Amino acid sequence: MRRCLGCNMKNIYVRILLFLLWAVTVAILSTSFAVAYIILPSLSKRACHHPSHRHYHCWRQAKYNTKLYTSQEDDNSIQTSSSQQQSSVLDSISYRKVNENDIPTCFRIEFTSYPLDESASIDNLYYRQRVAGDYFWIATLPTNIANEYITKQSTDTDEDTTIIGYICSTRCNEFVEESMSTHDANGSILAIHSVVVDEPYRRMGVASAMMQNYLKEMIPFSSFNANTRESGFERILLLAKAHLLGFYVDNGFMVLRPSPIVHGSDTWYELEARQYHLERMIRMQAMNTSPKQQYPSTTSQTRSFDTYSRSTANPDEEIDEAFIYGRDQRRDKLHAELIKLGINPTEFESHPERCGTSAVRTYNSFLLPKSKGALAVAESPTRARVVANNISFLVREHKADQEEWLRNVDQNRNTESADEGQSNSNTKEKHPIVIVLDNIRSAHNVGNILRLAEASQVESVRLCGMTPRPPHPKVLKTAMGAAKYVSLGTYDGGEKQMSTLETVRDLKAKGYKVYGVETTENATSYDQIKDDDNTPVAYVFGNELIGVDVDVLKECDNIICLPTYGIKNSLNIASCVAIIVWDRLKLINQSYN
Numbered sequence: 001m002r003r004c005l006g007c008n009m010k011n012i013y014v015r016i017l018l019f020l021l022w023a024v025t026v027a028i029l030s031t032s033f034a035v036a037y038i039i040l041p042s043l044s045k046r047a048c049h050h051p052s053h054r055h056y057h058c059w060r061q062a063k064y065n066t067k068l069y070t071s072q073e074d075d076n077s078i079q080t081s082s083s084q085q086q087s088s089v090l091d092s093i094s095y096r097k098v099n100e101n102d103i104p105t106c107f108r109i110e111f112t113s114y115p116l117d118e119s120a121s122i123d124n125l126y127y128r129q130r131v132a133g134d135y136f137w138i139a140t141l142p143t144n145i146a147n148e149y150i151t152k153q154s155t156d157t158d159e160d161t162t163i164i165g166y167i168c169s170t171r172c173n174e175f176v177e178e179s180m181s182t183h184d185a186n187g188s189i190l191a192i193h194s195v196v197v198d199e200p201y202r203r204m205g206v207a208s209a210m211m212q213n214y215l216k217e218m219i220p221f222s223s224f225n226a227n228t229r230e231s232g233f234e235r236i237l238l239l240a241k242a243h244l245l246g247f248y249v250d251n252g253f254m255v256l257r258p259s260p261i262v263h264g265s266d267t268w269y270e271l272e273a274r275q276y277h278l279e280r281m282i283r284m285q286a287m288n289t290s291p292k293q294q295y296p297s298t299t300s301q302t303r304s305f306d307t308y309s310r311s312t313a314n315p316d317e318e319i320d321e322a323f324i325y326g327r328d329q330r331r332d333k334l335h336a337e338l339i340k341l342g343i344n345p346t347e348f349e350s351h352p353e354r355c356g357t358s359a360v361r362t363y364n365s366f367l368l369p370k371s372k373g374a375l376a377v378a379e380s381p382t383r384a385r386v387v388a389n390n391i392s393f394l395v396r397e398h399k400a401d402q403e404e405w406l407r408n409v410d411q412n413r414n415t416e417s418a419d420e421g422q423s424n425s426n427t428k429e430k431h432p433i434v435i436v437l438d439n440i441r442s443a444h445n446v447g448n449i450l451r452l453a454e455a456s457q458v459e460s461v462r463l464c465g466m467t468p469r470p471p472h473p474k475v476l477k478t479a480m481g482a483a484k485y486v487s488l489g490t491y492d493g494g495e496k497q498m499s500t501l502e503t504v505r506d507l508k509a510k511g512y513k514v515y516g517v518e519t520t521e522n523a524t525s526y527d528q529i530k531d532d533d534n535t536p537v538a539y540v541f542g543n544e545l546i547g548v549d550v551d552v553l554k555e556c557d558n559i560i561c562l563p564t565y566g567i568k569n570s571l572n573i574a575s576c577v578a579i580i581v582w583d584r585l586k587l588i589n590q591s592y593n
Contacts (some may be wrong), residue, residue: 025371064109089204092145095213098129098136105163113196116241120194124181128193131183133342135169135190137217139210141201149200165197165206167214175237175270177261177265186231192238211251215273216281223381234381243267252277282376327367330378330429334366337388339550356398359391432536433458433584434489434507436514437554437579438500439465439543447478448574454482456581460489464500500548503554504540512538516556517580518548519569523561526580531587539580541573560591 098106108123114120129136146162171187172178198205215236223232239259240248249255253271259267335345352360366387369375377383435453440446446468453461463469470476470483489503498506504514513535517526531537540556542548553559562576568578 001427011180044053079489089141089149089201089206090209092141093139093164093206093209094141094161095139095210095217097133097136098168100126100129102163103129106166106168109163109165109196109198112199125168127181128170128183130392132168132170134221135171135218136166137168137210137212137214138163138166139197139206159241163198164201165210167195167210168193169218171233175261178455188234190222190233190236192236195238207247208251212281215252215278219278219282223277236278238271239268240271241268245269245271246283252281269389271566275382279377279380298477321436326375326379330367330384333384334363334388337384338391341392343388343392355391355395356401359394359398362387362391362394366447369407387557388557414555429489430457430459430584431588432534434460434462434536434538434582435511435581436503436507436538436540437464437467438540438548440467440541441544443468443474443571444478445544445572445574446472447480447483448578450475450486451482452578452581454479454485456585457515458581460487462489462498462503464498464503469497500540500552504538504552507538508555509559510536512536513558514538514540514556516540516542516548516553516559517561517576518559519561520540520553520559523559525563526560526583529558529560537584539577541577544573 022423098400103122103125105567107120107125110119110125140161141164143160143162146164153375169190169192170183172189172191173187174296175189175191195207195211197210210453218236219444221232223234224238237256238248238253239261245255248271252274255275255516256270259268259270338345348360348363355363365374366378366384369378378387413548433456435448435449435458440463446463450461450470468475469488470479476483507514515529515533515537519537540548540552562571562579571579
């Protein structure tokens with residue numbers, strides 16, 4: 001028993017010794033790692049500042065800079081090479097309509113570019129080529145250039161050109177799922193199904209070049225072109241995933257909404273070609289295809305309705321067929337819009353004197369544009385409506401000018417007095433009314449008030465505090481020339497601009513009864529004031545947000561307000577001034593009568 005107990009004690013000591021050895025080993029290893037990864041790096045950072053270590057550190061930095069410079073040169077050379085390759089591809093691309101022999105290649109590009117649940121079948125491509133071939137265009141490269149970008153693939157043809165992408169569409173009247181598999185030759189919508197580029201030629205600008213060329217080729221089939229009459233489509237729509245929205249926006253499309261059409265497992269968005277982008281393409285195309293004409297004079301000349309010449313300045317110029325056929329169609333569109341506005345369009349040709357020179361000139365310019373750029377604008381779908389609205393205004397202006405009983409012009413403002421050489425507006429007797437504006441913020445409101453002050457012939461308008469004054473451009477613009485006929489009273493005849501409180505005290509000292517126009521609990525309705533009609537009065541109108549200053553209100557003889565019957569408890573200050581002043585004029589005129 002003793003021997004066994006001794007053996008057991010020895011085993012325990014051995015185990016304790018082994019545990020201590022293991023602990024010491026772990027501590028030594030931990031210390032080594034700490035020295036290697038924490039202490040030495042910090043010491044090396046400090047040592048690099050010592051003169052003895054600078055040479056080695058500078059050599060390492062120089063070596064790093066050399067590597068960095070070399071890598072930047074390599075990146076620049078790669079970018080330059082890539083740019084040259086991209087330019088070579090874009091300059092070599094040609095476009096044409098698809099034929100039946102091209103469909104297998106198009107299907108191969110479609111199949112490798114889209115998931116199985118999104119790609120069109122080869123039968124669908126054959127169908128689109130057969131029934132909508134005018135809207136199915138492919139981009140090709142010379143085979144020798146195309147082969148430079150193909151590594152593991154071989155070209156699909158032994159011909160001189162290789163198909164690198166395509167765009168196909170069909171026409172429909174509703175942009176719904178059924179439109180993906182049918183074609184209506186007279187549909188008002190051009191639905192683009194595929195814009196796809198073969199994988200070796202992507203990220204070179206090929207897709208953008210294809211899209212711009214495609215839109216240019218589609219314009220002759222649209223309602224933008226007058227030659228297509230009513231058979232042209234009116235909109236260009238397509239579906240795209242979220243990561244491609246930026247590409248299509250950059251190429252002239254705008255996002256409409258998430259599409260309810262289910263096509264595969266991802267969410268799609270509906271986009272539409274912007275009308276402005278298409279009109280710009282038409283103008284650019286017209287400018288690039290027509291020679292620049294140097295006209296001897298910029299003076300407008302009369303153009304005959306019986307000729308098809310674009311401009312009488314160059315009558316020998318060869319006439320484009322678009323001007324011959326498009327003229328009658330533009331006339332029909334314009335006449336239809338004029339009839340909607342209640343104008344008889346036949347008078348422009350039978351009795352132009354009834355419409356006025358300006359309206360006839362506008363009518364004539366729309367039918368016979370002077371340039372192909374102007375022609376392109378005239379043929380846009382909404383242009384006839386815009387021109388008709390302009391003509392309607394010019395006709396109404398002409399008719400109003402012919403009626404002597406209408407007073408829609410300022411007849412007395414610039415009439416000079418024969419004896420004194422002053423305008424009638426300054427020689428007329430003023431009404432004993434003064435308008436005081438207390439720190440008005442809006443220059444437009446001040447201009448409106450000066451205009452109505454001249455129309456009502458008040459004695460003066462006092463502009464106090466921060467209120468804008470002439471010659472502030474917004475004040476003069478809104479006053480429409482009336483500012484120079486309104487007296488702006490000064491303090492004691494000097495040039496100093498008065499505060500509102502000083503103005504009120506000055507007017508009270510001169511015998512004016514001063515009313516503060518403000519909404520308060522003790523305010524009296526303006527129509528309840530019964531003053532002598534000969535008493536000179538002054539009305540103080542306050543800031544648009546905080547109203548009349550409290551100290552000014554305390555100095556006023558009385559406070560009046562305009563009753564309101566809705567949620568708002570106040571009106572625009574210019575409207576308020578008009579109501580108060582004309583109510584006072586009514587009382588003055590009654591006393592005169």
